[in-house]
Amino acid sequence: MIPTLLINGWRGCGKSRFIHQLLQRAAIRQGEPGSATHWCVLRDAPLWGNANSASASRVRSDVDAIEAVDADQLAVEWVDVSGGCLCCSALLPLRVALVSVLRRLRQLPPASRSVLLIETSGLADPQPLLRLLGEPGIAPSVSLRACVTLLAQEPLQTPTITGHPMFLAQCRAADWLMWSGAEGVTSEALDHTLESVVSY
Secondary structure, eight states: OEEEEEEEESTTSOHHHHHHHHHHHHHHHOOSTTSOEEEEEEEEOOOOOOTTOHHHHHHHHHHHHHHTSOTTTOEEEEEEEOSSOTTTTTHHHHHHHHHHHHHHHHTSOTTSEEEEEEEOOTTOOHHHHHHHHTSTTTGGGEEEEEEEEEEOHHHHTOHHHHTSHHHHHHHHHOSEEEEOBTTBSOHHHHHHHHHHHOOO
């Protein structure tokens, strides 16, 4: 079974930065050669919107930083699912991509451990994804370690967000609520996350 984390949270809460921090921390803590972990990140196909948008530029910058993780330090595979938000219009493309990814990860050499990260969009309801991971054809290959919901200051200070049904659904689905401050998630939270999916 592939250890899996479902990562969600409102737009701008730092999901991309969290993945970046997690992979950087994993690279630092990685053990001896031959016992490396293969990380696979399944996410919405990037939609950068208006090229003049400051938000789009920030997201693009964050993703560039994530994908700059040195391949010699860590094996990271990026799988973009097109068709819209992972929790709704892209559920069929996601199912196809997920089955393909799980089949490929299970064929890796036994010495290469695998971890699957699923990153949702900011307006995603995690419940359809959780149901998908529990389907008979998928559940035997997936060990869902946690549904992680990231929280940040700006969304929490906006009443229209904290009262939004999707925000509340994300919080209700969470096994772990993680605070993503100005510097991102703390090293203690990153270590806790890593230890839940990989034995170092």
